[in-house]
Amino acid sequence: MQSYQPQTINIPVCKPYLWENxxxxxxxxxxxxxxxxxxxxxxxxxxxxxxxxxxxxxxxxxxxxxxxxxxxxxxxxxxxxxxxxxxxxxxxxxxxxxxxxxxxxxxxxxxxxxxxxxxxxxxxxxxxxxxxxxxxxxxxxxxxxxxxxxxxxxxxxxxxxxxxxxxxxxxxxxxxxxxxxxxxxxxxxxxxxxxxxxxxxxxxxxxxxxxxxxxxxxxxxxxxxxxxxxxxxxxxxxxxxxxxxxxxEYVDHAIEKKIQIANLYMRYLNGVPGVVFPPNKPWAKNVYWVFGILVTEEFGCSMAYLQSILSAQGIETRNFFTPAHKQPFLKGLAIKGEFPNSTFIHLHGLYLPSFVALKDSEIEDICNIIKDTQQGLNR
Ligand SMILES: Cc1ncc(COP(=O)(O)O)c(C=O)c1O
Structure with missing residues:
Protein backbone atom coordinates (compact mmCIF):
# COMPACT_ATOMS: atom_id res chain seq x y z
CA MET A 1 0.00 0.00 0.00
CA GLN A 2 1.25 3.46 -0.85
CA SER A 3 1.85 5.64 2.19
CA TYR A 4 0.09 8.99 2.47
CA GLN A 5 2.28 11.91 1.43
CA PRO A 6 1.18 15.19 2.94
CA GLN A 7 0.91 18.00 0.40
CA THR A 8 3.97 20.24 0.42
CA ILE A 9 2.77 23.77 1.07
CA ASN A 10 4.88 26.44 -0.60
CA ILE A 11 2.96 29.41 0.75
CA PRO A 12 1.58 28.76 4.24
CA VAL A 13 -1.19 30.91 5.73
CA CYS A 14 1.24 32.16 8.31
CA LYS A 15 4.77 31.87 9.57
CA PRO A 16 6.61 33.81 12.23
CA TYR A 17 9.04 36.53 11.27
CA LEU A 18 12.14 37.45 13.28
CA TRP A 19 13.13 41.10 13.00
CA GLU A 20 16.48 42.31 14.30
CA ASN A 21 17.17 41.55 17.95
CA GLU A 249 10.40 46.67 18.88
CA TYR A 250 8.91 46.10 15.43
CA VAL A 251 5.22 45.75 16.26
CA ASP A 252 4.31 48.90 14.32
CA HIS A 253 6.10 47.54 11.25
CA ALA A 254 4.34 44.19 11.62
CA ILE A 255 0.94 45.89 11.80
CA GLU A 256 1.77 48.16 8.89
CA LYS A 257 2.79 45.13 6.84
CA LYS A 258 -0.47 43.32 7.67
CA ILE A 259 -2.45 46.35 6.50
CA GLN A 260 -0.39 46.60 3.30
CA ILE A 261 -0.97 42.92 2.56
CA ALA A 262 -4.72 43.34 3.03
CA ASN A 263 -4.78 46.43 0.83
CA LEU A 264 -2.89 44.64 -1.92
CA TYR A 265 -5.27 41.66 -1.82
CA MET A 266 -8.21 44.05 -2.03
CA ARG A 267 -6.65 45.86 -4.97
CA TYR A 268 -6.09 42.67 -6.96
CA LEU A 269 -9.43 41.09 -6.02
CA ASN A 270 -11.48 44.24 -6.44
CA GLY A 271 -14.65 43.52 -8.41
CA VAL A 272 -14.33 39.73 -8.42
CA PRO A 273 -17.94 38.49 -8.16
CA GLY A 274 -18.63 36.52 -5.00
CA VAL A 275 -15.56 37.70 -3.09
CA VAL A 276 -16.50 39.69 0.02
CA PHE A 277 -13.71 41.60 1.76
CA PRO A 278 -13.18 41.78 5.50
CA PRO A 279 -14.92 44.58 7.42
CA ASN A 280 -13.27 47.95 7.87
CA LYS A 281 -15.58 50.36 9.66
CA PRO A 282 -14.76 54.08 9.53
CA TRP A 283 -14.47 54.13 13.35
CA ALA A 284 -12.06 51.19 13.35
CA LYS A 285 -8.43 50.46 12.71
CA ASN A 286 -8.39 46.90 11.41
CA VAL A 287 -4.94 45.36 11.85
CA TYR A 288 -5.82 42.39 9.60
CA TRP A 289 -4.28 39.68 11.76
CA VAL A 290 -5.41 37.39 8.95
CA PHE A 291 -6.80 38.30 5.57
CA GLY A 292 -10.20 36.63 5.51
CA ILE A 293 -12.64 36.68 2.64
CA LEU A 294 -16.13 35.30 2.15
CA VAL A 295 -16.72 33.28 -0.98
CA THR A 296 -20.41 33.56 -1.80
CA GLU A 297 -22.69 31.88 -4.36
CA GLU A 298 -21.93 34.50 -7.00
CA PHE A 299 -18.38 33.19 -7.18
CA GLY A 300 -19.68 30.29 -9.23
CA CYS A 301 -18.04 27.38 -7.44
CA SER A 302 -17.81 26.26 -3.85
CA MET A 303 -15.30 27.63 -1.40
CA ALA A 304 -13.99 24.08 -0.93
CA TYR A 305 -13.30 23.83 -4.66
CA LEU A 306 -11.42 27.13 -4.63
CA GLN A 307 -9.39 25.89 -1.68
CA SER A 308 -8.55 22.68 -3.52
CA ILE A 309 -7.33 24.66 -6.53
CA LEU A 310 -5.16 26.87 -4.32
CA SER A 311 -3.90 23.88 -2.41
CA ALA A 312 -2.94 22.08 -5.63
CA GLN A 313 -0.74 25.10 -6.39
CA GLY A 314 0.89 24.93 -2.96
CA ILE A 315 -1.13 27.74 -1.38
CA GLU A 316 -2.51 27.06 2.06
CA THR A 317 -5.83 28.52 3.21
CA ARG A 318 -7.79 28.08 6.44
CA ASN A 319 -11.50 27.83 7.00
CA PHE A 320 -13.07 30.32 9.39
CA PHE A 321 -13.77 29.20 12.96
CA THR A 322 -16.59 26.82 13.73
CA PRO A 323 -19.05 28.80 15.86
CA ALA A 324 -19.90 27.81 19.40
CA HIS A 325 -23.42 26.65 18.58
CA LYS A 326 -21.99 24.03 16.23
CA GLN A 327 -19.28 22.75 18.60
CA PRO A 328 -19.43 19.08 19.60
CA PHE A 329 -18.08 19.87 23.08
CA LEU A 330 -21.03 22.22 23.74
CA LYS A 331 -23.71 19.73 22.70
CA GLY A 332 -24.86 19.34 26.32
CA LEU A 333 -25.43 23.08 26.73
CA ALA A 334 -28.90 24.28 25.73
CA ILE A 335 -27.74 27.18 23.58
CA LYS A 336 -30.54 29.68 23.04
CA GLY A 337 -30.92 31.97 20.03
CA GLU A 338 -30.30 32.06 16.32
CA PHE A 339 -26.92 32.69 14.78
CA PRO A 340 -27.45 33.24 11.05
CA ASN A 341 -24.53 35.63 10.58
CA SER A 342 -22.03 33.52 12.39
CA THR A 343 -23.21 30.45 10.49
CA PHE A 344 -22.87 32.33 7.20
CA ILE A 345 -19.29 33.45 7.68
CA HIS A 346 -18.36 30.04 9.06
CA LEU A 347 -19.63 28.38 5.87
CA HIS A 348 -18.28 30.98 3.44
CA GLY A 349 -15.12 32.28 5.08
CA LEU A 350 -11.53 31.39 4.42
CA TYR A 351 -8.31 33.17 5.05
CA LEU A 352 -5.41 33.54 2.70
CA PRO A 353 -1.66 33.70 3.42
CA SER A 354 -0.79 36.98 5.13
CA PHE A 355 2.51 36.67 6.99
CA VAL A 356 4.99 39.52 7.23
CA ALA A 357 7.48 38.03 4.75
CA LEU A 358 4.83 37.36 2.09
CA LYS A 359 5.96 38.91 -1.20
CA ASP A 360 3.79 41.23 -3.28
CA SER A 361 4.34 38.93 -6.26
CA GLU A 362 2.99 35.99 -4.23
CA ILE A 363 -0.14 37.97 -3.40
CA GLU A 364 -0.56 38.73 -7.10
CA ASP A 365 -0.14 35.02 -7.99
CA ILE A 366 -2.70 33.99 -5.36
CA CYS A 367 -5.17 36.57 -6.63
CA ASN A 368 -4.67 35.49 -10.24
CA ILE A 369 -5.51 31.90 -9.31
CA ILE A 370 -8.65 33.10 -7.51
CA LYS A 371 -9.68 35.23 -10.49
CA ASP A 372 -9.03 32.40 -12.97
CA THR A 373 -11.05 30.02 -10.83
CA GLN A 374 -13.94 32.47 -10.68
CA GLN A 375 -13.85 32.84 -14.46
CA GLY A 376 -13.98 29.08 -14.86
CA LEU A 377 -10.44 28.81 -16.23
CA ASN A 378 -9.49 26.29 -13.56
CA ARG A 379 -12.62 24.20 -13.98
C1 LIG B 1 -9.17 35.06 20.16
C2 LIG B 1 -8.20 34.07 20.71
N1 LIG B 1 -8.15 33.87 22.03
C3 LIG B 1 -7.29 33.01 22.59
C4 LIG B 1 -6.43 32.28 21.82
C5 LIG B 1 -5.54 31.29 22.49
O1 LIG B 1 -4.22 31.69 22.41
P1 LIG B 1 -3.03 30.77 22.93
O2 LIG B 1 -2.69 29.87 21.80
O3 LIG B 1 -1.92 31.75 23.22
O4 LIG B 1 -3.47 30.05 24.13
C6 LIG B 1 -6.41 32.45 20.45
C7 LIG B 1 -5.48 31.67 19.64
O5 LIG B 1 -5.41 31.62 18.48
C8 LIG B 1 -7.34 33.36 19.87
O6 LIG B 1 -7.38 33.54 18.54
Whole structure:
Protein backbone atom coordinates (compact mmCIF):
# COMPACT_ATOMS: atom_id res chain seq x y z
CA MET A 1 0.00 0.00 0.00
CA GLN A 2 1.25 3.46 -0.85
CA SER A 3 1.85 5.64 2.19
CA TYR A 4 0.09 8.99 2.47
CA GLN A 5 2.28 11.91 1.43
CA PRO A 6 1.18 15.19 2.94
CA GLN A 7 0.91 18.00 0.40
CA THR A 8 3.97 20.24 0.42
CA ILE A 9 2.77 23.77 1.07
CA ASN A 10 4.88 26.44 -0.60
CA ILE A 11 2.96 29.41 0.75
CA PRO A 12 1.58 28.76 4.24
CA VAL A 13 -1.19 30.91 5.73
CA CYS A 14 1.24 32.16 8.31
CA LYS A 15 4.77 31.87 9.57
CA PRO A 16 6.61 33.81 12.23
CA TYR A 17 9.04 36.53 11.27
CA LEU A 18 12.14 37.45 13.28
CA TRP A 19 13.13 41.10 13.00
CA GLU A 20 16.48 42.31 14.30
CA ASN A 21 17.17 41.55 17.95
CA UNK A 22 15.32 38.37 18.92
CA UNK A 23 18.32 36.04 18.53
CA UNK A 24 20.69 38.45 20.29
CA UNK A 25 18.32 38.85 23.25
CA UNK A 26 17.76 35.09 23.52
CA UNK A 27 21.54 34.55 23.50
CA UNK A 28 21.90 37.14 26.23
CA UNK A 29 19.26 35.43 28.35
CA UNK A 30 21.02 32.09 27.87
CA UNK A 31 24.47 33.47 28.63
CA UNK A 32 23.24 35.30 31.70
CA UNK A 33 21.67 32.07 32.94
CA UNK A 34 18.14 33.47 33.40
CA UNK A 35 16.30 30.81 31.48
CA UNK A 36 13.26 30.32 33.67
CA UNK A 37 10.54 32.80 34.54
CA UNK A 38 12.60 35.49 36.27
CA UNK A 39 14.91 37.89 34.49
CA UNK A 40 15.33 41.28 32.97
CA UNK A 41 13.60 40.44 29.69
CA UNK A 42 10.37 39.62 31.54
CA UNK A 43 10.38 43.03 33.23
CA UNK A 44 11.39 44.86 30.09
CA UNK A 45 8.83 43.10 27.91
CA UNK A 46 6.03 43.77 30.41
CA UNK A 47 6.92 47.44 30.84
CA UNK A 48 7.29 48.10 27.13
CA UNK A 49 4.14 46.15 26.28
CA UNK A 50 2.13 48.16 28.80
CA UNK A 51 3.52 51.34 27.34
CA UNK A 52 2.76 50.23 23.75
CA UNK A 53 -0.85 49.32 24.65
CA UNK A 54 -1.23 52.45 26.79
CA UNK A 55 -2.24 50.22 29.70
CA UNK A 56 -1.07 50.83 33.25
CA UNK A 57 0.02 47.24 33.93
CA UNK A 58 1.05 44.22 31.85
CA UNK A 59 1.83 40.72 33.14
CA UNK A 60 3.39 37.99 31.01
CA UNK A 61 1.72 34.58 31.03
CA UNK A 62 2.27 31.21 29.43
CA UNK A 63 -0.40 31.63 26.72
CA UNK A 64 -3.71 33.39 26.09
CA UNK A 65 -5.84 30.38 26.98
CA UNK A 66 -4.40 30.52 30.49
CA UNK A 67 -4.60 34.31 30.48
CA UNK A 68 -8.35 34.11 29.85
CA UNK A 69 -8.80 31.47 32.54
CA UNK A 70 -6.92 33.63 35.02
CA UNK A 71 -8.74 36.82 33.97
CA UNK A 72 -12.13 35.29 34.81
CA UNK A 73 -10.74 33.81 38.03
CA UNK A 74 -9.30 37.08 39.36
CA UNK A 75 -12.56 38.91 38.62
CA UNK A 76 -14.13 36.54 41.13
CA UNK A 77 -16.49 34.87 38.66
CA UNK A 78 -17.53 31.26 39.20
CA UNK A 79 -20.33 28.77 39.65
CA UNK A 80 -23.23 29.55 37.34
CA UNK A 81 -22.24 33.15 36.54
CA UNK A 82 -23.17 34.00 32.98
CA UNK A 83 -20.67 35.59 30.63
CA UNK A 84 -21.85 36.99 27.29
CA UNK A 85 -19.55 36.14 24.39
CA UNK A 86 -19.77 36.04 20.59
CA UNK A 87 -20.93 32.79 19.03
CA UNK A 88 -18.26 33.25 16.39
CA UNK A 89 -14.86 33.05 18.06
CA UNK A 90 -11.83 30.89 18.44
CA UNK A 91 -12.85 28.54 21.26
CA UNK A 92 -10.16 29.35 23.87
CA UNK A 93 -12.29 32.05 25.57
CA UNK A 94 -15.22 29.63 25.76
CA UNK A 95 -12.94 27.02 27.34
CA UNK A 96 -11.85 29.63 29.89
CA UNK A 97 -15.46 30.40 30.82
CA UNK A 98 -16.26 26.72 31.30
CA UNK A 99 -13.03 26.03 33.20
CA UNK A 100 -14.21 28.63 35.72
CA UNK A 101 -17.61 26.86 35.95
CA UNK A 102 -19.32 29.87 34.41
CA UNK A 103 -21.93 29.70 31.67
CA UNK A 104 -21.26 31.14 28.21
CA UNK A 105 -24.21 32.99 26.70
CA UNK A 106 -23.76 33.45 22.98
CA UNK A 107 -24.56 36.43 20.78
CA UNK A 108 -24.59 36.45 16.99
CA UNK A 109 -22.14 38.64 15.10
CA UNK A 110 -22.78 41.67 12.89
CA UNK A 111 -21.07 42.89 9.74
CA UNK A 112 -17.85 43.58 11.69
CA UNK A 113 -17.60 39.79 12.30
CA UNK A 114 -17.74 40.68 16.01
CA UNK A 115 -20.43 40.42 18.66
CA UNK A 116 -23.57 42.27 17.52
CA UNK A 117 -23.84 45.15 19.94
CA UNK A 118 -27.58 45.53 19.31
CA UNK A 119 -28.27 41.97 20.48
CA UNK A 120 -26.27 42.03 23.70
CA UNK A 121 -28.89 43.53 26.01
CA UNK A 122 -31.46 40.88 25.10
CA UNK A 123 -28.99 38.32 26.52
CA UNK A 124 -28.52 40.02 29.89
CA UNK A 125 -30.17 38.11 32.75
CA UNK A 126 -30.01 38.24 36.55
CA UNK A 127 -27.09 35.83 36.38
CA UNK A 128 -25.06 37.86 33.87
CA UNK A 129 -21.80 39.03 35.43
CA UNK A 130 -19.58 39.93 32.50
CA UNK A 131 -19.15 40.47 28.80
CA UNK A 132 -16.21 38.85 27.10
CA UNK A 133 -15.43 40.66 23.87
CA UNK A 134 -13.32 38.84 21.29
CA UNK A 135 -11.88 41.12 18.62
CA UNK A 136 -12.04 38.75 15.65
CA UNK A 137 -9.44 38.58 12.89
CA UNK A 138 -7.98 42.04 13.60
CA UNK A 139 -11.14 44.14 13.41
CA UNK A 140 -12.23 45.56 16.78
CA UNK A 141 -15.72 45.27 18.24
CA UNK A 142 -17.46 48.60 18.82
CA UNK A 143 -16.32 49.12 22.41
CA UNK A 144 -18.02 52.41 23.37
CA UNK A 145 -21.47 50.79 22.99
CA UNK A 146 -20.38 47.63 24.81
CA UNK A 147 -18.91 49.69 27.64
CA UNK A 148 -22.20 51.59 27.94
CA UNK A 149 -24.10 48.31 28.31
CA UNK A 150 -21.64 47.13 30.98
CA UNK A 151 -22.00 50.39 32.91
CA UNK A 152 -25.80 50.31 32.65
CA UNK A 153 -26.09 46.72 33.94
CA UNK A 154 -23.10 46.71 36.30
CA UNK A 155 -21.21 44.08 34.28
CA UNK A 156 -17.51 43.36 34.19
CA UNK A 157 -15.76 43.67 30.84
CA UNK A 158 -13.03 41.37 29.54
CA UNK A 159 -11.36 41.90 26.17
CA UNK A 160 -9.66 39.12 24.24
CA UNK A 161 -7.23 41.06 22.06
CA UNK A 162 -5.31 37.98 20.89
CA UNK A 163 -6.07 38.59 17.22
CA UNK A 164 -6.01 42.34 17.18
CA UNK A 165 -3.03 43.89 18.96
CA UNK A 166 -2.85 47.55 17.95
CA UNK A 167 -6.44 47.73 16.66
CA UNK A 168 -8.29 50.93 17.49
CA UNK A 169 -11.85 52.11 18.02
CA UNK A 170 -12.47 55.83 17.54
CA UNK A 171 -8.69 56.32 17.72
CA UNK A 172 -8.34 54.48 21.06
CA UNK A 173 -6.50 51.19 21.41
CA UNK A 174 -8.50 48.12 22.26
CA UNK A 175 -7.57 46.55 25.59
CA UNK A 176 -8.32 49.53 27.81
CA UNK A 177 -12.11 49.63 27.66
CA UNK A 178 -12.83 47.16 30.43
CA UNK A 179 -11.44 45.56 33.58
CA UNK A 180 -8.90 43.19 32.10
CA UNK A 181 -7.53 42.19 28.68
CA UNK A 182 -5.68 39.21 27.26
CA UNK A 183 -3.25 38.79 24.37
CA UNK A 184 -1.75 35.76 22.64
CA UNK A 185 1.79 35.47 21.33
CA UNK A 186 1.36 32.11 19.61
CA UNK A 187 3.53 31.76 16.50
CA UNK A 188 0.78 32.88 14.12
CA UNK A 189 0.05 36.12 15.98
CA UNK A 190 1.15 39.62 14.96
CA UNK A 191 3.95 39.41 17.51
CA UNK A 192 5.06 36.08 18.88
CA UNK A 193 7.05 34.48 21.68
CA UNK A 194 6.50 30.97 20.28
CA UNK A 195 3.97 30.24 22.99
CA UNK A 196 2.99 33.02 25.37
CA UNK A 197 0.51 35.68 26.33
CA UNK A 198 -0.05 38.88 28.28
CA UNK A 199 -2.67 40.23 30.63
CA UNK A 200 -3.16 43.98 30.83
CA UNK A 201 -5.24 46.03 33.24
CA UNK A 202 -5.47 49.54 34.62
CA UNK A 203 -6.64 48.31 38.02
CA UNK A 204 -3.87 47.92 40.67
CA UNK A 205 -5.82 45.28 42.63
CA UNK A 206 -6.39 43.12 39.56
CA UNK A 207 -2.72 43.55 38.65
CA UNK A 208 -1.56 42.30 42.07
CA UNK A 209 -3.93 39.33 41.91
CA UNK A 210 -2.84 38.35 38.41
CA UNK A 211 0.85 38.59 39.35
CA UNK A 212 0.30 36.47 42.42
CA UNK A 213 -2.01 33.79 41.01
CA UNK A 214 -0.08 33.25 37.80
CA UNK A 215 2.89 32.38 40.02
CA UNK A 216 1.41 29.89 42.53
CA UNK A 217 0.02 32.59 44.85
CA UNK A 218 3.20 32.31 46.93
CA UNK A 219 3.30 34.08 50.28
CA UNK A 220 5.90 36.75 50.93
CA UNK A 221 9.44 36.35 52.32
CA UNK A 222 9.62 33.77 55.12
CA UNK A 223 5.95 32.92 54.49
CA UNK A 224 6.62 32.01 50.85
CA UNK A 225 5.06 28.56 51.20
CA UNK A 226 1.93 29.86 52.86
CA UNK A 227 -0.20 30.34 49.77
CA UNK A 228 -2.76 33.11 49.88
CA UNK A 229 -5.08 31.47 47.30
CA UNK A 230 -5.23 28.63 44.80
CA UNK A 231 -2.45 29.53 42.39
CA UNK A 232 -1.40 28.46 38.93
CA UNK A 233 1.83 28.11 37.06
CA UNK A 234 1.04 30.38 34.12
CA UNK A 235 4.53 31.84 33.90
CA UNK A 236 6.35 32.86 30.72
CA UNK A 237 10.08 32.21 30.56
CA UNK A 238 12.75 34.90 30.28
CA UNK A 239 13.81 33.30 26.97
CA UNK A 240 10.31 33.77 25.55
CA UNK A 241 10.22 37.34 26.86
CA UNK A 242 13.55 37.97 25.08
CA UNK A 243 11.88 36.97 21.80
CA UNK A 244 8.86 39.08 22.72
CA UNK A 245 10.96 42.15 23.36
CA UNK A 246 12.62 41.83 19.95
CA UNK A 247 9.20 41.41 18.35
CA UNK A 248 7.69 44.34 20.20
CA GLU A 249 10.40 46.67 18.88
CA TYR A 250 8.91 46.10 15.43
CA VAL A 251 5.22 45.75 16.26
CA ASP A 252 4.31 48.90 14.32
CA HIS A 253 6.10 47.54 11.25
CA ALA A 254 4.34 44.19 11.62
CA ILE A 255 0.94 45.89 11.80
CA GLU A 256 1.77 48.16 8.89
CA LYS A 257 2.79 45.13 6.84
CA LYS A 258 -0.47 43.32 7.67
CA ILE A 259 -2.45 46.35 6.50
CA GLN A 260 -0.39 46.60 3.30
CA ILE A 261 -0.97 42.92 2.56
CA ALA A 262 -4.72 43.34 3.03
CA ASN A 263 -4.78 46.43 0.83
CA LEU A 264 -2.89 44.64 -1.92
CA TYR A 265 -5.27 41.66 -1.82
CA MET A 266 -8.21 44.05 -2.03
CA ARG A 267 -6.65 45.86 -4.97
CA TYR A 268 -6.09 42.67 -6.96
CA LEU A 269 -9.43 41.09 -6.02
CA ASN A 270 -11.48 44.24 -6.44
CA GLY A 271 -14.65 43.52 -8.41
CA VAL A 272 -14.33 39.73 -8.42
CA PRO A 273 -17.94 38.49 -8.16
CA GLY A 274 -18.63 36.52 -5.00
CA VAL A 275 -15.56 37.70 -3.09
CA VAL A 276 -16.50 39.69 0.02
CA PHE A 277 -13.71 41.60 1.76
CA PRO A 278 -13.18 41.78 5.50
CA PRO A 279 -14.92 44.58 7.42
CA ASN A 280 -13.27 47.95 7.87
CA LYS A 281 -15.58 50.36 9.66
CA PRO A 282 -14.76 54.08 9.53
CA TRP A 283 -14.47 54.13 13.35
CA ALA A 284 -12.06 51.19 13.35
CA LYS A 285 -8.43 50.46 12.71
CA ASN A 286 -8.39 46.90 11.41
CA VAL A 287 -4.94 45.36 11.85
CA TYR A 288 -5.82 42.39 9.60
CA TRP A 289 -4.28 39.68 11.76
CA VAL A 290 -5.41 37.39 8.95
CA PHE A 291 -6.80 38.30 5.57
CA GLY A 292 -10.20 36.63 5.51
CA ILE A 293 -12.64 36.68 2.64
CA LEU A 294 -16.13 35.30 2.15
CA VAL A 295 -16.72 33.28 -0.98
CA THR A 296 -20.41 33.56 -1.80
CA GLU A 297 -22.69 31.88 -4.36
CA GLU A 298 -21.93 34.50 -7.00
CA PHE A 299 -18.38 33.19 -7.18
CA GLY A 300 -19.68 30.29 -9.23
CA CYS A 301 -18.04 27.38 -7.44
CA SER A 302 -17.81 26.26 -3.85
CA MET A 303 -15.30 27.63 -1.40
CA ALA A 304 -13.99 24.08 -0.93
CA TYR A 305 -13.30 23.83 -4.66
CA LEU A 306 -11.42 27.13 -4.63
CA GLN A 307 -9.39 25.89 -1.68
CA SER A 308 -8.55 22.68 -3.52
CA ILE A 309 -7.33 24.66 -6.53
CA LEU A 310 -5.16 26.87 -4.32
CA SER A 311 -3.90 23.88 -2.41
CA ALA A 312 -2.94 22.08 -5.63
CA GLN A 313 -0.74 25.10 -6.39
CA GLY A 314 0.89 24.93 -2.96
CA ILE A 315 -1.13 27.74 -1.38
CA GLU A 316 -2.51 27.06 2.06
CA THR A 317 -5.83 28.52 3.21
CA ARG A 318 -7.79 28.08 6.44
CA ASN A 319 -11.50 27.83 7.00
CA PHE A 320 -13.07 30.32 9.39
CA PHE A 321 -13.77 29.20 12.96
CA THR A 322 -16.59 26.82 13.73
CA PRO A 323 -19.05 28.80 15.86
CA ALA A 324 -19.90 27.81 19.40
CA HIS A 325 -23.42 26.65 18.58
CA LYS A 326 -21.99 24.03 16.23
CA GLN A 327 -19.28 22.75 18.60
CA PRO A 328 -19.43 19.08 19.60
CA PHE A 329 -18.08 19.87 23.08
CA LEU A 330 -21.03 22.22 23.74
CA LYS A 331 -23.71 19.73 22.70
CA GLY A 332 -24.86 19.34 26.32
CA LEU A 333 -25.43 23.08 26.73
CA ALA A 334 -28.90 24.28 25.73
CA ILE A 335 -27.74 27.18 23.58
CA LYS A 336 -30.54 29.68 23.04
CA GLY A 337 -30.92 31.97 20.03
CA GLU A 338 -30.30 32.06 16.32
CA PHE A 339 -26.92 32.69 14.78
CA PRO A 340 -27.45 33.24 11.05
CA ASN A 341 -24.53 35.63 10.58
CA SER A 342 -22.03 33.52 12.39
CA THR A 343 -23.21 30.45 10.49
CA PHE A 344 -22.87 32.33 7.20
CA ILE A 345 -19.29 33.45 7.68
CA HIS A 346 -18.36 30.04 9.06
CA LEU A 347 -19.63 28.38 5.87
CA HIS A 348 -18.28 30.98 3.44
CA GLY A 349 -15.12 32.28 5.08
CA LEU A 350 -11.53 31.39 4.42
CA TYR A 351 -8.31 33.17 5.05
CA LEU A 352 -5.41 33.54 2.70
CA PRO A 353 -1.66 33.70 3.42
CA SER A 354 -0.79 36.98 5.13
CA PHE A 355 2.51 36.67 6.99
CA VAL A 356 4.99 39.52 7.23
CA ALA A 357 7.48 38.03 4.75
CA LEU A 358 4.83 37.36 2.09
CA LYS A 359 5.96 38.91 -1.20
CA ASP A 360 3.79 41.23 -3.28
CA SER A 361 4.34 38.93 -6.26
CA GLU A 362 2.99 35.99 -4.23
CA ILE A 363 -0.14 37.97 -3.40
CA GLU A 364 -0.56 38.73 -7.10
CA ASP A 365 -0.14 35.02 -7.99
CA ILE A 366 -2.70 33.99 -5.36
CA CYS A 367 -5.17 36.57 -6.63
CA ASN A 368 -4.67 35.49 -10.24
CA ILE A 369 -5.51 31.90 -9.31
CA ILE A 370 -8.65 33.10 -7.51
CA LYS A 371 -9.68 35.23 -10.49
CA ASP A 372 -9.03 32.40 -12.97
CA THR A 373 -11.05 30.02 -10.83
CA GLN A 374 -13.94 32.47 -10.68
CA GLN A 375 -13.85 32.84 -14.46
CA GLY A 376 -13.98 29.08 -14.86
CA LEU A 377 -10.44 28.81 -16.23
CA ASN A 378 -9.49 26.29 -13.56
CA ARG A 379 -12.62 24.20 -13.98
C1 LIG B 1 -9.17 35.06 20.16
C2 LIG B 1 -8.20 34.07 20.71
N1 LIG B 1 -8.15 33.87 22.03
C3 LIG B 1 -7.29 33.01 22.59
C4 LIG B 1 -6.43 32.28 21.82
C5 LIG B 1 -5.54 31.29 22.49
O1 LIG B 1 -4.22 31.69 22.41
P1 LIG B 1 -3.03 30.77 22.93
O2 LIG B 1 -2.69 29.87 21.80
O3 LIG B 1 -1.92 31.75 23.22
O4 LIG B 1 -3.47 30.05 24.13
C6 LIG B 1 -6.41 32.45 20.45
C7 LIG B 1 -5.48 31.67 19.64
O5 LIG B 1 -5.41 31.62 18.48
C8 LIG B 1 -7.34 33.36 19.87
O6 LIG B 1 -7.38 33.54 18.54
Missing amino acids: EIRYVNEALHEGWISSKGRFINDFENKFASFCKSRYAVTVSNATNALHLAIDVLGLGDGDEIIIPDFTMMAPVFAILQNRCIPVFVDIDETWNMDVDQIESKVSKKTKAIMVVHNYGHPAYMPAIKRICDKHGLLLIEDCSEAIGAEVDGEFIGNWGNISCYSFYANKIITTGEGGMITTNDPKIFELVKSKKNMAFGTEQFRFEHTAVGYNYRMTNIQAAIGLGQL
